Amino acid sequence: MQAGAAMFFTPLVWLGVRPEAVLAILSFNLMYQFWLHNTWMPKLGWLEYVFNTPSAHRVHHASNLDYLDANYGGVLIVFDRLFGTYVAERADEPCRFGLVTPTRSRNPFVVELEHWASLARDVATARDAWTAIRFVLLRPGWRPDNQGETTEELRRRSLVAVRTDA
Numbered sequence: 001m002q003a004g005a006a007m008f009f010t011p012l013v014w015l016g017v018r019p020e021a022v023l024a025i026l027s028f029n030l031m032y033q034f035w036l037h038n039t040w041m042p043k044l045g046w047l048e049y050v051f052n053t054p055s056a057h058r059v060h061h062a063s064n065l066d067y068l069d070a071n072y073g074g075v076l077i078v079f080d081r082l083f084g085t086y087v088a089e090r091a092d093e094p095c096r097f098g099l100v101t102p103t104r105s106r107n108p109f110v111v112e113l114e115h116w117a118s119l120a121r122d123v124a125t126a127r128d129a130w131t132a133i134r135f136v137l138l139r140p141g142w143r144p145d146n147q148g149e150t151t152e153e154l155r156r157r158s159l160v161a162v163r164t165d166a
Helices: 003-014 019-036 045-049 054-061 078-083 108-124 129-137 151-165
Strands: none
Touching: 003 019, 019 054, 108 129
């Protein structure tokens, strides 16, 4: 069992849910995650409106500017549709997988912890408690001086670059 899953599911056993039921749920979730991460499955019609499908999940992992900060739903995509974070995969823009800012290492521990360390540095050097809280709760790239690289800022710069190139 993954450490993250154990953190959320172990309390269920403490509350009286049978361990077999918890293991069955974890097994089903693992199969669902395996299915979500395939790259060959086409769009699935009406299921795309309710459930997270491979197509929607490809967008979630894409680093294309048009696809950033989208499709957060783990199982139900309907909430992304309700809250405006849903973006459909487009045939004219294939998903490009990767990070907006590449990692500096191939060491899996560094890859996993690098962004957490960056967040911890931001919180530790914040000028006050409110700024520290905003570093944790606001979108990636947020800076108190509005000089960060949020998705909106990256898109704005991209539009400016397109206009000046034309």
